[in-house]
Amino acid sequence: MALDSATQVTSGPDGRVELRDHSAITGSPYYNRELAPVPLERRTWTTYNFFALWMGMAHNIPSYTLAASLVALGMDWVQALLTITLGNLVVLVPMLLNSHAGTKYGIPFPVFARAFYGVRGANLVALLRAFIACAWFGIQTWVGGKALHVIVGRLAGEGWSGAPVVLGQVWTLWLCFLAFWVVQMLVIWRGMEAIRRFENWTAPLVSVGFLVLLAYVAVKAGGFGPILSEPSRLGWGADFWKVFFPALMGMIAFWSTLSLNMPDFTRFGGSQRKQVLGQLLGLPTTMSFIAIVAILTTSGATALYGEAIWDPAELASRFDNTAVVLVALVALVLATISANLAANVVSPSYDFSNAFPKKITFAVGGLITGVIGIVIQPWRLIADPSIYVFAWLGFYGGLLASVAGVFVAGYWLLGRTRLDLPDLYLAGRGAYWFRAGWNWRAVVATVAGSLLAVGGAYGGPFPAAGLIPVLAPLYDYNWVVGLVVGLLVYLALAPRRENA
Numbered sequence: 001m002a003l004d005s006a007t008q009v010t011s012g013p014d015g016r017v018e019l020r021d022h023s024a025i026t027g028s029p030y031y032n033r034e035l036a037p038v039p040l041e042r043r044t045w046t047t048y049n050f051f052a053l054w055m056g057m058a059h060n061i062p063s064y065t066l067a068a069s070l071v072a073l074g075m076d077w078v079q080a081l082l083t084i085t086l087g088n089l090v091v092l093v094p095m096l097l098n099s100h101a102g103t104k105y106g107i108p109f110p111v112f113a114r115a116f117y118g119v120r121g122a123n124l125v126a127l128l129r130a131f132i133a134c135a136w137f138g139i140q141t142w143v144g145g146k147a148l149h150v151i152v153g154r155l156a157g158e159g160w161s162g163a164p165v166v167l168g169q170v171w172t173l174w175l176c177f178l179a180f181w182v183v184q185m186l187v188i189w190r191g192m193e194a195i196r197r198f199e200n201w202t203a204p205l206v207s208v209g210f211l212v213l214l215a216y217v218a219v220k221a222g223g224f225g226p227i228l229s230e231p232s233r234l235g236w237g238a239d240f241w242k243v244f245f246p247a248l249m250g251m252i253a254f255w256s257t258l259s260l261n262m263p264d265f266t267r268f269g270g271s272q273r274k275q276v277l278g279q280l281l282g283l284p285t286t287m288s289f290i291a292i293v294a295i296l297t298t299s300g301a302t303a304l305y306g307e308a309i310w311d312p313a314e315l316a317s318r319f320d321n322t323a324v325v326l327v328a329l330v331a332l333v334l335a336t337i338s339a340n341l342a343a344n345v346v347s348p349s350y351d352f353s354n355a356f357p358k359k360i361t362f363a364v365g366g367l368i369t370g371v372i373g374i375v376i377q378p379w380r381l382i383a384d385p386s387i388y389v390f391a392w393l394g395f396y397g398g399l400l401a402s403v404a405g406v407f408v409a410g411y412w413l414l415g416r417t418r419l420d421l422p423d424l425y426l427a428g429r430g431a432y433w434f435r436a437g438w439n440w441r442a443v444v445a446t447v448a449g450s451l452l453a454v455g456g457a458y459g460g461p462f463p464a465a466g467l468i469p470v471l472a473p474l475y476d477y478n479w480v481v482g483l484v485v486g487l488l489v490y491l492a493l494a495p496r497r498e499n500a
Contacts, residue, residue, distance in 0.1 A: 009422070012040065016040060017421060018039060018040045019106075019422060024422060025422055025425040025426065028427050029357065029358055030114075031425045032361065034108075034353055034362040035107075035108060035350065035354060037105055037107055037267075040106075043267070043269055043270055044270055045266075045268040045269050045270055045275070046270055046278070047277045050266075050269070050277075050278025050279055051278045051281050051282040053278075053282065053342055054278070054279065054282025054283050055207065055286045056335075057343050058287045058289075058290055059290050059339070060339035061140075061144070061147065061336060062143070062254075062339075063287060063291075064210075064293070065294065066251070066294070073243050075234060075243070077299075080291070081288065081295070083244060083251055084288065085284060087248050087251025088255065088283050088284045090248075091256060091259050092279065092280070094404045094483065095255070095258060095279065095283070096279060097408050097411070098260060098408070099262040099276070100272065101417070102264070102265070102267040102269065102275075103271070103272050104272070104417065105267075106268075107267055107421075107424065108350045109126070109129070109260060109262075109263045109264050109347060110122050110123070110350055110351050111424050112263050112411075113125050113403075113407075114432050115419055115424060116410040116411075117406075117443065118432060118433065118442075119425075119433055121437060121438035121439055121442065123354060123355050124443065124446075125260075125446070126351040126354050126355070127352075127355060128399075128403075129260060129261060129351055130347065130348035130352055130369070131372070132396050132400075133257065133344045133345070133347050133351075133369065134348055134369050135373070135376055135378070136257075136340075136343070136344045137340055137344035137348075137369055137370065138373030138374060138376050138377075138378030140340040141180045141184065141336075141373060142177060142378040142379050144333065144336030144337065144340070145176040145180045146177075146313070147311075147312075147313030147332045147336065148313075149173045149176040150313045150316075151325060151328065151329040151332070152172075152176070154317040154319075154325055155322065155326075160172050169379070180333075180336070180337065181373075181374065184337055184345065185370050187341055188366035189366065205331065205334055207289075208327075208331070209330060209331020209332070210290065210312075210335075211293065212324060212331070213293075213312060213316065213324075216324050217304065218300050220300075220304055221300040221301075222303075245476055246476045249476065249477060249479045252479045253396070253478075256400050256401060256404070257343070257347070259404055261346075297315070301315055305318065312328065312332060316329070316332070345369050345370075348366075348368070348369040349365035349366040350365065352364075352368050352369070353365045395454050397478060399453065401449065401479045401480070402447075402448070402449025402450045402483065402485060403446055403486065405445070405483045405490065406442050406449075406486050408483075408487055409445075409486075409488075410442070410494070413487075414491070441490060441493040444489065445486050448489045449481070449482045449484075449486030449487075449489065450482060452474055452481050453474065453475075453481040453485065454478055454482070455467055455471040456468050456469065456473065456475040457475050457478075458472050458475060
């Protein structure tokens with residue numbers, strides 16, 4: 001094991017780096033216990049932990065309904081499944097590239113961002129990611145609370161679902177929403193280890209629940225209905241490819257936020273092999289699994305009820321068997337909580353802590369996330385599908401892709417995976433202070449990539465001709481455009497030495 005006696009930075013035989021002595025950086029305003037590099041003895045996550053993490057994040061209601069949008073566009077089940085699988089394989093590449101730094105140095109996403117945007121400038125991308133996550137947290141909590149309300153209403157009767165209206169909704173719906181919110185806050189308050197344990201034991205239960213849903217529908221319907229035999233309305237010619245590429249960008253954008261902040265989780269990885277294998281086994285397989293279950297279940301529901309019911313909570317509420325309804329309830333509740341904690345609470349907790357390290361802990365950051373998730377009124381945001389799909393999924397996918405481009409360029413192509421670990425926490429000096437704590441080159445690369453990626457945004461809440469009409473053709477490929485432009489501009493602007 002190599003040792004730098006001046007900084008107490010050690011490098012083990014597996015390449016993971018540890019900062020043994022924090023005394024030189026604990027006084028920095030940009031240091032706290034949660035943001036500090038994780039000691040090697042606490043980097044204990046196994047391949048299963050990462051696989052279970054992805055199972056928990058992927059098996060949720062939005063993932064379940066993802067295939068619906070592709071079938072509605074005219075794809076058959078094979079085309080929809082291929083598009084979803086390919087999208088997840090593509091986004092897995094930058095995800096694994098960014099995950100490497102978390103495992104090697106034990107640092108979370110906002111600290112990793114300091115290496116390229118500056119110790120202060122990292123807050124630009126960290127808070128951008130945080131506010132997106134807050135909105136998604138609110139949306140997921142509302143969706144989960146609504147699912148709980150629908151199914152409990154099926155069990156409790158009219159007195160529950162027909163309760164008096166308060167602030168535009170029945171009070172029992174507000175109660176379900178609040179219950180979801182409180183449970184998530186209790187878990188996040190106990191820290192990352194509690195989240196790991198929660199993901200471990202909920203992952204298989206969630207899968208069982210969705211399979212029970214599928215089995216019940218299949219048995220009752222006597223088959224999987226018309227979808228599997230229905231041909232594609234697009235064929236495999238030009239009409240298909242015009243729909244395929246924008247759809248693929250949407251599938252990639254679905255996990256584009258996680259492609260940035262996976263270091264928040266991989267910093268606890270027992271080795272690079274464990275985190276890579278866990279994610280390779282986790283993301284593509286679990287997303288393909290939930291897509292297949294969604295397509296087959298909905299197909300069977302079409303045969304049973306004469307309509308395609310893509311909302312699993314509404315579907316379960318129509319079942320006659322009370323035991324099956326309860327199983328579906330448990331699965332949907334666990335699925336939504338599990339996905340929301342991992343995908344939409346962990347990252348902003350670190351991001352808010354990074355903005356004020358001496359005042360905001362990881363737990364307080366999670367509470368801030370929860371409060372903002374209510375303040376944004378997710379019931380209004382999700383009420384308009386065009387805003388929900390276009391303004392959140394497509395637009396932010398392209399926006400954050402430029403940040404991923406800067407990360408890949410800086411860490412892999414320029415830095416060759418080398419970081420000066422103590423300097424990531426130093427104020428007023430060090431390799432990552434740049435000018436007043438900001439690296440203007442990374443900011444310019446991000447703005448350029450974002451402008452070209454989403455400047456031509458059209459459809460939904462955006463003008464039909466695009467925000468900037470000349471850029472509208474690029475919007476169909478927004479994630480790729482953002483990633484490539486961000487990467488190339490940063491490479492073009494970067495000096496030979498990153499601390500120049």
